[in-house]
Amino acid sequence: MGPKYSSSRENYLKAIFHLQEIHGTVTTNDVANELQTRPASVTDMLKKLKAQKLLLYEKYKGFKLNTEGRKVALQIIRKHRLWEYFLVEKLRFGWDEVHEIAEELEHISSKKLIDRLDEFLGFPKSDPHGDPIPDSQGRWTLTRQVDLLNLPINQMAEVSGIGDQSAEILELLNHKHIALGTRLEVKKKFAFDNSIELKIKNQSPVTISEHVAKNVFVKYDE
Amino acid sequence: MGPKYSSSRENYLKAIFHLQEIHGTVTTNDVANELQTRPASVTDMLKKLKAQKLLLYEKYKGFKLNTEGRKVALQIIRKHRLWEYFLVEKLRFGWDEVHEIAEELEHISSKKLIDRLDEFLGFPKSDPHGDPIPDSQGRWTLTRQVDLLNLPINQMAEVSGIGDQSAEILELLNHKHIALGTRLEVKKKFAFDNSIELKIKNQSPVTISEHVAKNVFVKYDE
DNA sequence: TTTATTTTTTAGATTTGTCTAAATTTTATT
DNA sequence: AATAAAATTTAGACAAATCTAAAAAATAAA
Ligand SMILES: [Mn+2]
Ligand SMILES: [Mn+2]
Ligand SMILES: [Mn+2]
Ligand SMILES: [Mn+2]
Numbered sequence: 001m002g003p004k005y006s007s008s009r010e011n012y013l014k015a016i017f018h019l020q021e022i023h024g025t026v027t028t029n030d031v032a033n034e035l036q037t038r039p040a041s042v043t044d045m046l047k048k049l050k051a052q053k054l055l056l057y058e059k060y061k062g063f064k065l066n067t068e069g070r071k072v073a074l075q076i077i078r079k080h081r082l083w084e085y086f087l088v089e090k091l092r093f094g095w096d097e098v099h100e101i102a103e104e105l106e107h108i109s110s111k112k113l114i115d116r117l118d119e120f121l122g123f124p125k126s127d128p129h130g131d132p133i134p135d136s137q138g139r140w141t142l143t144r145q146v147d148l149l150n151l152p153i154n155q156m157a158e159v160s161g162i163g164d165q166s167a168e169i170l171e172l173l174n175h176k177h178i179a180l181g182t183r184l185e186v187k188k189k190f191a192f193d194n195s196i197e198l199k200i201k202n203q204s205p206v207t208i209s210e211h212v213a214k215n216v217f218v219k220y221d222e
Numbered sequence: 223m224g225p226k227y228s229s230s231r232e233n234y235l236k237a238i239f240h241l242q243e244i245h246g247t248v249t250t251n252d253v254a255n256e257l258q259t260r261p262a263s264v265t266d267m268l269k270k271l272k273a274q275k276l277l278l279y280e281k282y283k284g285f286k287l288n289t290e291g292r293k294v295a296l297q298i299i300r301k302h303r304l305w306e307y308f309l310v311e312k313l314r315f316g317w318d319e320v321h322e323i324a325e326e327l328e329h330i331s332s333k334k335l336i337d338r339l340d341e342f343l344g345f346p347k348s349d350p351h352g353d354p355i356p357d358s359q360g361r362w363t364l365t366r367q368v369d370l371l372n373l374p375i376n377q378m379a380e381v382s383g384i385g386d387q388s389a390e391i392l393e394l395l396n397h398k399h400i401a402l403g404t405r406l407e408v409k410k411k412f413a414f415d416n417s418i419e420l421k422i423k424n425q426s427p428v429t430i431s432e433h434v435a436k437n438v439f440v441k442y443d444e
Numbered sequence: 445t446t447t448a449t450t451t452t453t454t455a456g457a458t459t460t461g462t463c464t465a466a467a468t469t470t471t472a473t474t
Numbered sequence: 475a476a477t478a479a480a481a482t483t484t485a486g487a488c489a490a491a492t493c494t495a496a497a498a499a500a501t502a503a504a
Pocket of ligand 4: 349
């Protein structure tokens with residue numbers, strides 16, 4: 001058996017899903033813009049997707065994915081993001097050059113292939129751009145963003161933002177080898193002054209004050 | 223930029239290349255049969271490939287790939303076989319379940335992707351079915367098949383066939399741990415009786431007679 | 445609430461790749 | 475050489491996906 005839906009239909013489903021996520025609602029023009037096509041072409045496709053029971057659609061009234069359409073869209077997103085992860089982690093591509101290639105790879109139909117790839121990659125939770133990778137049932141783990149005071153002990157996390165942007169805090173963080181992207185975990189929290197002891201791989205533990213901890217934001221899965 | 227040629231065109235080029243290899247010449251019916259399509263469809267496509275300067279074609283007289291067509295075909299074959307190798311060696315697929323999936327993967331267009339994949343796989347010389355993998359210039363190393371008498375000294379090779387199929391020789395080979403797929407090299411050739419000393423990895427050397435050597439066929443690259 | 449603007453849909457073409465049925469050419473048999 | 479059979483090509487049609495231009499509906503402005 002070949003693919004269940006054409007690449008074109010899959011691209012429409014994915015685009016509608018994404019726009020739905022961002023705006024809650026989607027318009028014909030949105031989709032045309034997203035897919036670099038014409039509104040008339042979108043209308044044509046909406047009818048086809050409706051006929052295939054992937055979409056709820058009433059002309060002039062709007063449209064949205066139904067359960068089946070959402071399910072299909074999530075599997076394409078899963079494939080897209082797993083391939084991106086593969087390209088970066090195994091083939092040494094930069095995170096900024098994988099999207100185009102994944103746009104093609106996401107349409108390869110074999111389910112077994114993608115599940116094996118997932119396993120081969122160690123079941124990654126997010127792609128090189130930090131976006132969550134749905135599992136084979138279409139579920140994904142949320143990436144939580146918290147400051148270091150609220151990061152659970154022993155939870156590996158990645159620095160994703162700095163609150164205070166002053167030269168002083170940046171100098172301090174630089175000295176302690178903490179930068180955007182640094183992976184670390186909190187080893188101890190001292191109740192006395194709310195200071196925190198951190199561990200970065202291959203480095204000796206460092207301590208930071210509550211004031212600093214409040215201004216370092218990290219993200220982690222689950 | 224997307225793919226230079228459609229998947230369909232690439233499939234035609236590949237089919238024509240293969241049939242040309244086997245029979246020296248190709249007919250419309252051959253191609254129709256190979257691609258599970260109709261002769262009329264083949265004729266239609268021949269015209270398009272000719273217009274694209276990938277094929278020499280004169281109606282009713284026959285056709286064959288020109289230099290450019292051959293070049294394109296070889297790159298598709300390269301992709302097909304590298305992906306098959308990836309599926310077997312990295313994703314633990316059986317050699318009998320990868321062809322279908324590679325039929326889709328071979329149409330992914332990125333040249334950088336396939337060159338990186340080649341590197342990631344360690345520049346394999348042949349795919350899981352023993353077929354040679356062309357390099358990025360479309361050249362491949364021939365796999366030579368010889369009997370053990372003619373295998374160059376110290377050339378690693380793989381047992382690919384047994385001439386005499388009698389129970390006696392099979393018992394002898396079995397006792398010396400030589401079977402289809404065994405990788406070995408010739409360490410010494412004795413001029414006195416043309417007997418040969420072999421080395422199989424992790425085993426002590428074994429000697430076989432000229433008579434046996436004549437009946438064991440091996441293949442090796444280059 | 446008319447009128448104007450924007451959005452969406454329809455009507456009719458176009459491109460690519462495929463098909464069937466019929467015509468043409470080549471090849472094989474009397 | 476004439477006829478039969480097989481291979482190949484053409485003619486005309488169709489499905490999928492796209493487009494332009496025009497019509498219809500919804501929304502915003504006056
Ligand atoms: Mn992407
Ligand atoms: Mn991504
Ligand atoms: Mn294959
Ligand atoms: Mn193969």
